[in-house]
Amino acid sequence: MLVTLPYELPELVTSAPLDIHRSTVLPEWVDWNGHMNVAFYVTAFDQASGAFMRNMGLGRPYVDGKHGMTFVLETHVTYDREMRQGAPMRFTTQLLERDAKKVHLFHEMYHAEHGYLAATNETIVMNIDYASRRSAPWPMQAGERLEAIWDAHRPLPRPAKAGRVMGLTKK
Amino acid sequence: MRRPASLRSARMKLPPYPMIDLDLGAPLDRHRATVQKEWIDWNGHMNVGFYVVAFDKATDVLCEQFGCSWDYTKQKIGMTFVLEAHVTYDQEVKEGDPLRFTSQILDHDAKRLHYIHAMYHGTEGYLAATNELMLMNIDYASRRSAAWPDFAMERIEKLAAAHAALPKPKQAGRLIGISKKK
Numbered sequence: 303m304l305v306t307l308p309y310e311l312p313e314l315v316t317s318a319p320l321d322i323h324r325s326t327v328l329p330e331w332v333d334w335n336g337h338m339n340v341a342f343y344v345t346a347f348d349q350a351s352g353a354f355m356r357n358m359g360l361g362r363p364y365v366d367g368k369h370g371m372t373f374v375l376e377t378h379v380t381y382d383r384e385m386r387q388g389a390p391m392r393f394t395t396q397l398l399e400r401d402a403k404k405v406h407l408f409h410e411m412y413h414a415e416h417g418y419l420a421a422t423n424e425t426i427v428m429n430i431d432y433a434s435r436r437s438a439p440w441p442m443q444a445g446e447r448l449e450a451i452w453d454a455h456r457p458l459p460r461p462a463k464a465g466r467v468m469g470l471t472k473k
Numbered sequence: 474m475r476r477p478a479s480l481r482s483a484r485m486k487l488p489p490y491p492m493i494d495l496d497l498g499a500p501l502d503r504h505r506a507t508v509q510k511e512w513i514d515w516n517g518h519m520n521v522g523f524y525v526v527a528f529d530k531a532t533d534v535l536c537e538q539f540g541c542s543w544d545y546t547k548q549k550i551g552m553t554f555v556l557e558a559h560v561t562y563d564q565e566v567k568e569g570d571p572l573r574f575t576s577q578i579l580d581h582d583a584k585r586l587h588y589i590h591a592m593y594h595g596t597e598g599y600l601a602a603t604n605e606l607m608l609m610n611i612d613y614a615s616r617r618s619a620a621w622p623d624f625a626m627e628r629i630e631k632l633a634a635a636h637a638a639l640p641k642p643k644q645a646g647r648l649i650g651i652s653k654k655k
Contacts, residue, residue: 334546340555341529345522365515374521378559378649399651406651424649467646468557468605470580470587 304370304441309363312356314447316454323353323393324414327385337384343411344379347423350393350409355427357451359444368432370441375404377425380463383418390414397455398464400448402439404428408464422463485622490544493537495628497635504534504574505595508566518565524592525560528604531574531590539628541610541621551619552611556585559605561644564594571595578636579645581629583620585609589645603644 315322331342338346355361355372365371385391392414399406409423431438440448496503512523519527536542536553546552566572573595580587589605612619621629 334543335552335554339526339529340558341522341525344525344558344560345520348521362515371516373516374562376559376561376647376649377521378557380557381555401651404651406649426649426651465648465650466557467648468559468587468607469646470582470585470607 303439305443307359307364307369307441307443309367311359311443311447312361314450315357316450318396318451318454318458319410320354320357320395320397320451321392322357323350323395325349325391325393327387327389327391329387332387337386338389340379340381343381343385343421344377344423346391346411347377347379347393347409347421347425348374350395350411350423351407351425351427353393354395354397354405354407358447359441360429365432370432370438371430371435372427373430375426375428377423378466380422380466382422383413383420385411385413385420389420391420396458396461397448397451398424398460400452402445403437405448408461410461422461424464424466485550485624487624488540488545488550488622489548490540492540492624492628495538495631497631499635499639500575500577500591501535501538501632502573502575504531504576506530506572506574508568508570508572510568513568518567519570521560521562524562524602525558525604527572527592528560528574528590528602528606531576531592531604532606532608534574535576535588535590536608538632539621539625541625546613549613551613551622552616553608554611556607556609558607559647559649561603561647563600563602566592566594566601572601577639577642578629578633579605579641581633583626584618586629589642591642591644603642605645605647 333339514520
């Protein structure tokens with residue numbers, strides 16, 4: 303297991319939920335219905351997962367240095383309101399659970415000016431060894447940062463939209 | 474007098490465009506695609522967002538079966554919005570890989586459709602991913618939910634009946650979580 307990450311790490315953010323990622327709805331994310339297409343919500347949320355991973359110390363240099371990668375295993379999106387081209391987005395991220403190889407994250411996407419909730423994304427991200435392309439424990443230094451994040455996020459209430467199972471509620 | 478816009482699509486017996494022949498093969502097994510170069514991320518495989526791009530095309534092919542695809546929106550009758558989606562990423566696919574999709578209707582009501590797609594590697598046959606979705610019919614003018622138009626509901630019911638005998642896929646109805654080791 304990698305003990306120390308051989309590149310400069312960003313300063314650890316332990317405020318909870320994590321509230322650092324910002325983005326804008328790009329023209330190529332808009333579909334024939336005139337709003338952000340379902341797929342690009344996932345792309346936008348994936349970038350919020352990227353911000354969480356960077357905070358753990360697992361940003362682009364982790365992949366470029368051929369140390370490891372992170373793969374998404376599963377994801378669940380609720381589409382709450384439409385977003386149009388150019389809309390500014392604010393993301394919050396709550397760590398719901400973690401183990402030696404995985405994190406269970408809950409993102410919320412807000413319209414940054416109007417403030418409304420646009421979507422939520424619950425996702426499982428797993429650490430991958432670069433050479434074998436198989437799951438592997440977090441590098442030790444990333445694991446330590448994850449525990450500090452966990453201590454901060456653990457007291458947060460569980461989001462109402464977490465843990466959803468899809469189905470039609472019969473009237 | 475102008476009737477409420479939200480009723481326009483529901484009262485429509487036939488769409489003002491031709492509908493394709495209904496395919497009652499179960500599951501629906503019509504959509505094919507190829508992993509595009511721009512769908513690949515820095516990990517060297519199809520990015521999580523583009524699985525959903527690919528699945529959304531499979532949704533178009535499903536909606537085409539009941540006349541609610543591109544013509545439906547182009548003619549300003551209605552649209553279909555996704556309310557909720559669940560994706561399982563089962564195995565990687567790379568640039569140029571051929572993809573085969575199957576679609577199974579799980580449930581439906583007056584306004585909504587609950588279904589699941591499976592994405593397979595087109596030649597190697599392995600399951601690459603699944604996508605469970607809840608889709609809602611939207612009236613074009615009011616941009617609010619509305620009952621499926623008659624022409625669509627008639628076909629949705631036939632498709633649902635054809636799919637009813639299929640076993641429920643194990644990826645349907647999943648709850649996300651980290652399973653604890655004993």
